[in-house]
Amino acid sequence: xxxxxxxxxxxxxxxxxxxxxxxxxxxxxxxxxxxxxxxxxxxxxxxxxxxxxxxxxxxxxxxxxxxxxxxxxxxxxxxxxxxxxxxxxxxxxxxxxxxxxxxxxxxxxxxxxxxxxxxxxxxxxxxxxxxxxxxxxxxxxxxxxxxxxxxxxxxxxxxxxxxxxxxxxxxxxxxxxxxxxxxxxxxxxxxxxxxxxxxxxxxxxxxxxxxxxxxxxxxxxxxxxxxxxxxxxxxxxxxxxxxxxxxxxxxxxxxxxxxxxxxxxxxxxxxxxxxxxxxxxxxxxxxxxxxx
Numbered sequence: 677x678x679x680x681x682x683x684x685x686x687x688x689x690x691x692x693x694x695x696x697x698x699x700x701x702x703x704x705x706x707x708x709x710x711x712x713x714x715x716x717x718x719x720x721x722x723x724x725x726x727x728x729x730x731x732x733x734x735x736x737x738x739x740x741x742x743x744x745x746x747x748x749x750x751x752x753x754x755x756x757x758x759x760x761x762x763x764x765x766x767x768x769x770x771x772x773x774x775x776x777x778x779x780x781x782x783x784x785x786x787x788x789x790x791x792x793x794x795x796x797x798x799x800x801x802x803x804x805x806x807x808x809x810x811x812x813x814x815x816x817x818x819x820x821x822x823x824x825x826x827x828x829x830x831x832x833x834x835x836x837x838x839x840x841x842x843x844x845x846x847x848x849x850x851x852x853x854x855x856x857x858x859x860x861x862x863x864x865x866x867x868x869x870x871x872x873x874x875x876x877x878x879x880x881x882x883x884x885x886x887x888x889x890x891x892x893x894x895x896x897x898x899x900x901x902x903x904x905x906x907x908x909x910x911x912x913x914x915x916x917x918x919x920x921x922x923x924x925x926x927x928x929x930x931x932x933x934x935x936x937x938x939x940x941x942x943x944x945x946x947x948x949x950x951x952x953x954x955x956x957x958x959x960x961x962x963x964x965x966x967x968x
Contacts, residue, residue, distance in 0.1 A: 677699070677702070677704040677753065678704070678749070678751045678752050678753075679699050679704050679705065679706045679707070679755070680706075680707045680708075680709055680744075680746070680749065680754050680755070681695075681696055681707070681708045681709070681754075681755045682710075682756050682778060683708070683757055683758075684711040684712075684728070684767075684769055685713075685757075685758070685790075685900055686710070686728035686729075686731035686732050686900075687731070687900030687935050687937070688900065689733070689935045690790075690935070690936075690938065690957075691757050691788050692755055692788055695755060695788065696708065696736065707739050707744070708732070708736050708737060708739065709738075709739050709740075709741050710727060710729040710732065710738070710741065711741065711756075711758070711769055711770065711773045712727045712741060712770045713725070713758075713767050713768060713769050714767060714768045714769075714770065715766065715767055715904045715907065715908060716765065716908045717907075717908060717911075718908060720765070722768060723908070725770070731934070731935055733935055741773075746778070746781035746782075747780075747781050749781070750781070750782070750783075751782045752783045753783065754782040754784070754785050754786070755786045755787075755788055756778065756785065756786070756788070756806055757787070757789070757790045758806065759787055759801055759804035759805065759807045759810075760801075760804045760805070760806065761774040761776075761804070761805045762774065763804060765908065765909065766901055766905050766908045767901065767904065774805070775787075775805055775806035775810070776809050778809075779809050779811075784811045785809060785810050785812075786810060786811065786813070786814060787806050787807055787814070788814040789801065789814070789815070789816070802824060802826075802827050802828075807824075807827075807828065808828070810832065811832065812832055812834055813828065813832055813833050813834065814834050814836055815833055815835045815836070816835075816837075816838040817838070818835060840960055841941050841942060841960055844936060844942055846942065846943050850895075850930055850943060853928055853930055854893050854943065857891055857892055857893040858891070858892045858945050859893045859944045859946075860887070860892050860895065860946050860947075860948045861895050861940055861941065861944035861946070861947050861948065861949070861954070861958065862883065862895065862948055863896075863898065863947065863948075863954045863955075864876065864880060864899060864902055864949060865899050865949075865950035865951065865952035866901060866902065866905055867950070867951070868950040868951070869899075869905060870909070873909070873910045873913055877913050877917055877920075879968065880920060881920060884896075884920070893928075893929055893930065894924075894929040894930070895929070895940055895943060895944055896929065896931050896932065897937070897940050897954070898933075899952070900933065902917075930943075937954065937957065938957075941961060944958075944963070945964075946963060946964045946965075946966065947963070947964070948968065949966075949967070949968060950967070950968065955967070
């Protein structure tokens, strides 16, 4: 079987990684092609383009989108994890790779949600173009499948068990900062930001000040599109947020903007932050969770 994975955001690769490994173990011809995407400005215009290829993990069969002709390739299956095409308020897949065009290049288009039921406006994601263009939809729980059954033919749903958090190597520089301290995974979600943008930025500042000089190590991992969302919808807050990040990077704490969520979960002793998909994965470890 010839399979091509088409993620757009490296930090959301976790939703596709178990399926990628499944196809690799089956001996299929598997490639990963990152989709370039646009970040919008506050007026909804396409402001600047991003390509997360350089952020992807080593060891996967990554190909450049400019070096592959999907129509000529004729894959049996294409996987996507962004259903919005151009309908998202923050980002837009490059129109060349909208879901209807990908569907035309493959025998089967499969959509894999990167979110859980904790992530806020789930209905808008379910009503997105990629959901209706997909031949199959992977669901990571019966609860998630139930949310789709209200809108799509249940025949298209495939329920799979999400693999547990994987053991990962903790970087030496992290270990040095973590040594002898309780590690708190601090996470911020887009849902909380969009509900109360000013309040979310104040909350971040307050929480970081609260732990400053203490005996804990903060491992900060905001939503990968947090800054892009500020720039697109709340530009007056973006510079303030960047200053917070810069000050944080100068501290003896850890800022994590990598693709590897499992590594952060493994390193942390406790979760402290907004409700999000990360909470579901963190609870699998049995470690404490505090929602703020």
